[in-house]
Amino acid sequence: MAAVILRIIGRLMLNPRRNPLLFKLAVFMFTAGEAYSQTSSTVTAAAYPSKPIRIVTAEAGGANDVTTRLIAQGVSGAVGQPVIVDNRGSGAVPGEIVSKAPPDGYTLLVAGSGLWVGALMQKMPYDPVRDFAPVTIAVRSPLLVVIHPSVAAKSIKELIAVAKARPGELNYGSSPAGTSSHLAGELFKAMTAVNIVRVPYKGNGPALNAMLANEVQMMFISAGVISQHLSSGRLRALAVTTAEPTALFPALPTVAAAGVAGYESVSIVGMFAPANTPAPVISRFNQEVVRVLNQADIKKRFFDSGVEVIANSPEQFAAVIKSEVTKWRNLIRDSGIRAD
Numbered sequence: 001m002a003a004v005i006l007r008i009i010g011r012l013m014l015n016p017r018r019n020p021l022l023f024k025l026a027v028f029m030f031t032a033g034e035a036y037s038q039t040s041s042t043v044t045a046a047a048y049p050s051k052p053i054r055i056v057t058a059e060a061g062g063a064n065d066v067t068t069r070l071i072a073q074g075v076s077g078a079v080g081q082p083v084i085v086d087n088r089g090s091g092a093v094p095g096e097i098v099s100k101a102p103p104d105g106y107t108l109l110v111a112g113s114g115l116w117v118g119a120l121m122q123k124m125p126y127d128p129v130r131d132f133a134p135v136t137i138a139v140r141s142p143l144l145v146v147i148h149p150s151v152a153a154k155s156i157k158e159l160i161a162v163a164k165a166r167p168g169e170l171n172y173g174s175s176p177a178g179t180s181s182h183l184a185g186e187l188f189k190a191m192t193a194v195n196i197v198r199v200p201y202k203g204n205g206p207a208l209n210a211m212l213a214n215e216v217q218m219m220f221i222s223a224g225v226i227s228q229h230l231s232s233g234r235l236r237a238l239a240v241t242t243a244e245p246t247a248l249f250p251a252l253p254t255v256a257a258a259g260v261a262g263y264e265s266v267s268i269v270g271m272f273a274p275a276n277t278p279a280p281v282i283s284r285f286n287q288e289v290v291r292v293l294n295q296a297d298i299k300k301r302f303f304d305s306g307v308e309v310i311a312n313s314p315e316q317f318a319a320v321i322k323s324e325v326t327k328w329r330n331l332i333r334d335s336g337i338r339a340d
Contacts, residue, residue, distance in 0.1 A: 048280075075285075092124050108135065121332060132274065139310060142248060146218065174207060175204055176339075180265065239252055282314055
């Protein structure tokens, strides 16, 4: 309605004397409409939520699902309404559902970095920036640079030296194209100018088995998957992929500090609302989610599994997405990455 009135005013502004009464009426309608819109948003926020909330996410049992269920359980009592987890499988389906939902705060999405990375590699039924409103980054999972003991390197600098001395001989295992383990490896290659060969697998499990068998010599992988192999000495961790040191792995340097300045590659799980959801509604749900995630028992549960709670603001999350999209778009374009 406001857009229509603005167009009328725009035309009349060229010659308001042509119909001064209509011009005054249009201005009045626009002013009244704006006032109503602001009042409506306030009322909506005050009444929110007045019915069950649905959080759409990926398949049951995965990292996104676990995060979603912990949030749903903690938020439900505080908002006085059921918060339902709706598992819709992997791929584009969860994002498509939420992108087309009414922007009223009753249908939300929990998704990982694949929401925007996937759209950089192939056409998706949504725009990852235009069609969603960020609520918060819930958690992030740093990756470890892990090598087989047969590789004569005990630091990132030594690993780079070995790779440059043996171009094309070192293999790194990864999950499918666009996953965190793949992008971390390609970013490492691009920033160090080493020739290491990606060997794709259907998931981290098969890739890990291949590394244990020395079929691939290195991986970029989350600690929760390989912790027992590190403690037994079957694999060796050289660094962590966060930009700054993390309490999760205090004994490990970052890749950036170990010689690859500016390197960062982490897996993010965040919450989104449909675009145009009223800001007061997003703010209300953000406050509840942040409160739940910062509870000591919740933070410990994530910490023990090698995951960091972030729980930031919508504005901070939006800035991260902007940075992520730019970084991965450039890498995908320059490296010629395509979906498997």
